[in-house]
Structure formats: C-alpha cells, structure tokens
Amino acid sequence: MIIKPRVRAFMCVTAHPTGCSKEMDKQIAYIKSKGAIEAGPKNVLIIGASTGYGLSTRITAAFGCKSSTLGVFFERPAENGKTASPGWYNTAALQKAAREEGLYAESINGDAFSNEIKDQVIAKIQADLGKIDLVIYSLASPRRVDPNTGEVFRATLKPTDKVFSSMTLDTDKKRIENITLPCANEDELNGTIKVMGGEDWALWIDRLLAEGVLSEGARSIAYSYIGPKVTWPIYRNGTIGTAKKHLETTGRTLNEKMATIGGTAHVAVCKAVVTQASSAIPVVPLYMSILFKVMKKKGVNEGCIEQIHRLFVEKVYSGKGLVLDDDQRLRVDDFEMREDIQTEINEIWPTLTNDNFHQIADFDGYQKEFMSLFGFGIDGVDYTQDVNEEVSL
Ligand code: NAD
Numbered sequence: 001m002i003i004k005p006r007v008r009a010f011m012c013v014t015a016h017p018t019g020c021s022k023e024m025d026k027q028i029a030y031i032k033s034k035g036a037i038e039a040g041p042k043n044v045l046i047i048g049a050s051t052g053y054g055l056s057t058r059i060t061a062a063f064g065c066k067s068s069t070l071g072v073f074f075e076r077p078a079e080n081g082k083t084a085s086p087g088w089y090n091t092a093a094l095q096k097a098a099r100e101e102g103l104y105a106e107s108i109n110g111d112a113f114s115n116e117i118k119d120q121v122i123a124k125i126q127a128d129l130g131k132i133d134l135v136i137y138s139l140a141s142p143r144r145v146d147p148n149t150g151e152v153f154r155a156t157l158k159p160t161d162k163v164f165s166s167m168t169l170d171t172d173k174k175r176i177e178n179i180t181l182p183c184a185n186e187d188e189l190n191g192t193i194k195v196m197g198g199e200d201w202a203l204w205i206d207r208l209l210a211e212g213v214l215s216e217g218a219r220s221i222a223y224s225y226i227g228p229k230v231t232w233p234i235y236r237n238g239t240i241g242t243a244k245k246h247l248e249t250t251g252r253t254l255n256e257k258m259a260t261i262g263g264t265a266h267v268a269v270c271k272a273v274v275t276q277a278s279s280a281i282p283v284v285p286l287y288m289s290i291l292f293k294v295m296k297k298k299g300v301n302e303g304c305i306e307q308i309h310r311l312f313v314e315k316v317y318s319g320k321g322l323v324l325d326d327d328q329r330l331r332v333d334d335f336e337m338r339e340d341i342q343t344e345i346n347e348i349w350p351t352l353t354n355d356n357f358h359q360i361a362d363f364d365g366y367q368k369e370f371m372s373l374f375g376f377g378i379d380g381v382d383y384t385q386d387v388n389e390e391v392s393l
Contacts, residue, residue, distance in 0.1 A: 001081070001386065001387065001388075002383070003016045003383070003387060003389065005376045009171070009172060010285075011276070012371070012374040012376070015084060015085060015086040015088075015089055015375050016089075016374065016375030016383070016387070017083075017084070017089040017092070017375065018378075018387055019372070019377075019378040020089035020090050020093060020375035022375075023090070023372055023375065024059070024097065025097070027056060028063050028094075030309070031060055034064065034313075037312055039318070039319045040061065040065025041134035041317070042065075043133055043134075044058070044061040044065075044067045044069050044070070044132065044135075044136065045069075045070050045072070045121065045135045045208075046058045046061070046072065046136040047112050047135070047136065047138065047204060048073060048137070048138035048139040048140065049069070049091070049138070050071065050087025050090055050107075051087045051090060051276060051373070052275035052277060052304055053138050053275070053304050053307070053308065054071075054136060054138030054223075055087070055090055055091075055094070055304070056304035056305040058071055058094060058105075060308045060309055061134070061312075062103050063098075064309065064312065065317075066103060067103075068103065068104035068128075069098070069105050070107070070108070070128075071091065071107040072108050072110075072117065072121060073087055073091065073107065073109060074111055074112065075087040075091065075109055076088060077390075077393075078390045082389075083389045086276075088109075089391060091107055092392070095107065095393060108124065109393070112139055112200070113139075114145065114147050118204065122207065122208070122211050122213060125213045126211075130213075131213055131215035132208065133218045134218065134220070135208065135218065135219070136220075136221055137200075137220065137221070137223070139196075139200070140276075141195055141196070144194055144195040144200065146194070153190075153191040153194035153195050154191045154192075154195065155195040155239070155240070156184055156239050157234065157240055157282060158181050158183065158184035158234075158239050159183055159233045159234060160184055160189060160238055160242060161183065161233075161237065163182055163183055164180070164181045164238075165178060165179065166178070166179060166282075167179075167286060167349075168282050168285075169363070171366075174367075175354055176286065176357055179283070181234065184238075189239050189242060192242065192243045193239075193243045196240060196244065196247070197243040197244075197246030197247055198222070198247040198248075198250020199250070201222050201251075202250050205257060205258070205265060206257070209258075214258075214263065216261055216262050216263075217261070217262045217263055218258065219263055219264045220254060220266075221265075221266055221330065222247055222250075222265075222267050223267070223268055223269075224244045224247055224248065224267045224268065224329070225270060225333070226269050228336075228345065228346075230283075230346065230349055231283055231287050234282055234283050235283075235284065240281070247267060248267045248327070251265050251266055251267045251328070252328060264322060266324065267330070268330035268331075268332065269329050269333045270304075270308075270311075270333055271307055271332065271333045271335065271336040272284065272287065272288050272291060272336060273288075273302075273307070274288060274366060274370050275304070275373065289357070289363045289365070290349065290360070290362075291341075292365045293348075293360065293362035293365070294341050294345055294348070295335065295341060296365070298340070298341065300335040300338075311332045315331070315332065348360055
C-alpha cells in the first residue's frame, strides 16, 4: 500500500516501515561511529524497548556493547489494511540488523504491567540467556491494569496545587494558544502515581531477584525527567512529576535490594526529546521548540541516541563506577539545564507570539522529529511507492 501520514492531534495513526527502518539505520550508524563500549553489559532486558529512550538504549547495548537484548513493549502489528505501530516497525528493523551481526535480539509484545508478561520474560531469560546484567525501565503509558486486583488506573497530565494557565503549542493548527488546566483531584493524582510511579519497576526487580535471573553486580536504570521551572507547574510539580518523584524514591529502595547481589538501581534523568510520550504533554512541545533552537545554536542539542550513548560511556560504563548527583541520580540532562541555555529560554519565552515563533523557536525541527517518529519525512524514502505494511518480527 501507499502509506501517507494521518496526524490526529499529538498522534499519527499511520507509520511507514521503510521510514522507520531508515531511522533505525541512522541510530545504529551513530552508535557504531562512536566505537565499542568495552565495559558494557552482556545481557540486557529493556522494558519499553520499541520507541524513544528504551529503543535507543537497546541500540546502544546491541551495537555499542555487543549485548544480547530482550525487549518488552506494547505494539500493534499491521491488520486489516492498517499499518503497524512505529515501535513494531522499529523493532523489526532492529532485530534484523542485530541478527545480521550475529547478536541475540528477541522481543515480547504485551502488557509489561501484567503478571503474564513477567512470567514470559522470566521463562525466556531462563531458556536463552541465563542471567541479565542490565534492566532498563522505560515505560510511558496512559493506563495500567493492576496485575493483582484488575483495577484500571489512568495517568493524567495536570497541575497538583493550583489551576495553571500558560501558552502551549497547538501542533495541529501550528499556532500558539493559551491553555488553562484545572488542578488534579486525589484520584487523578493517585492514578498517575500508580501508572508512572515506581510500583511496577519494583514488581519487576522483586520478581527478577526472586527468580535468581540477575547476575552478580547487575544494574537497573529507570528514566525520568525534571526540566526547567517554566514547565514545573505541569511537569515536575504536576501529576506526572509527582509520579516521577515516586519512581525516584522507589529507586532508593531498589538500590538497597540490588545491593544483596552487589548490584545497583538508579533513576537516570534525561533531557526533553520528541517522543510519542512527550508530545502529549501540554506546554512541553512549545518549550522543546525553543530548547532545540537554543541548544542547536550552541551545538549541544541531543536526541535519544546521543543521550543514551553519553549515559553509557560517561555515567555508567566508564569503568570508574557510577557518576551520580547528590540525590543518587544519573544525570544526562546537564546540557539542557545549563544556566546559559535556560537563561536564553527564559528571555525568549515571554516574547513568543504567533507572528514570531517560527523564527525564535525551532518549530520546524520539532515537527520534523515528530513525523520521523512514525517514519515520515525521512530523506531517501520515496513515499509515492507501494510498500508492504505487513512486516513480521
Ligand atoms: P515512548 O512513548 O517513546 O516509549 C514508551 C515505551 O513503552 C514503548 O516501547 C511502548 O511500547 C512501551 N509501553 C507502553 N505501555 C506499555 C505496556 N503496558 N506494556 C509494555 N510496553 C509498554 O516514551 P519515552 O519518551 O521514550 O519515555 C520512556 C521513559 O523516558 C519514560 O519514563 C519517560 O518519562 C522518560 N523520559 C522521557 C523524556 C522525553 O522527553 N521524552 C525525557 C526524560 C525522561
């Protein structure tokens, strides 16, 4: 079929297999250009492995460290004339490239919050890998079914202390609009913590430890975001940030548990990048458009793959131990949070209007990256050509 983008608000409901595959090639080539990561892990479990930060971690582990990778994700294959989801196409391309190099790359598609998927993962590790020495937790989900009670919890993106009004980007209309977000109620806050907090990460680590499938000295890392004050009402101090603080607290408990096998568990704070998860957060796409403009001007902008490569080589596998901040977190958001960069963003923010934001923010860059998540707008892909949407894993 000929596949065209069909964008609905902050989602594109179609994806292009050739475009996604080319994006994979680009990330793989980047990692290979950086050379081997000698002290890297051997067997890596990535929970949330098909897009965004989890996918880049899988690429870094496989092509930088020659690791065997087991990926868990929730993606949709092509069906009834509909394309697969981008994470499906990404994974197909990644597995093909890894296997061509003789690397183990297997995947489990299903609900990582469920007991059934945890069972399947344990069985797969026992059958194929024996033990894991790095567990990455990179889920971003709007809902979670509690595996024991069956209760459904939903994540909400709202402030927690007072009504918040701000400029935001309407990415459909390509316009700046004003948005007013009401304060979350207690159920909404608790639901967000249930979905995006640390409970499920802890269930994974408890289970992996109990089954004895983590090797001596194994590490676990979960991804988080803090960001600047301009987004704090909706992010750091909002429902999602409260869930992330829960993730950080959980990390400290898990670090103690991992110590029983000489291992570690930490949160890694990454920079704002365009992913399916971040494009859904109000205000953040507008902030990112300015951030990219400023960071590109200073030559320090990074995407997921550059961030994770730096996390591996500078903060985790440098051979000199973990590099942590005072709160026991790994930080690769250091460039984003640099004072000169944030000062410039703070100067630009109040001057933004619909007349000038294409010049003083990098909205075109934001949009290009958004479309590329779905395999569109990629150089060298002829979108007028027929392509088989059915790709197997
Ligand atoms: P993403 O949407 O690109 O990826 C989410 C992944 O989770 C996908 O692989 C998806 O298949 C998987 N997933 C979702 N629900 C699942 C389920 N029920 N079972 C199995 N897999 C499921 O998101 P992302 O932006 O890469 O986010 C990953 C982590 O990184 C999140 O914790 C996020 O908060 C954090 N982070 C993101 C940013 C950013 O700017 N995007 C910045 C810092 C930290």
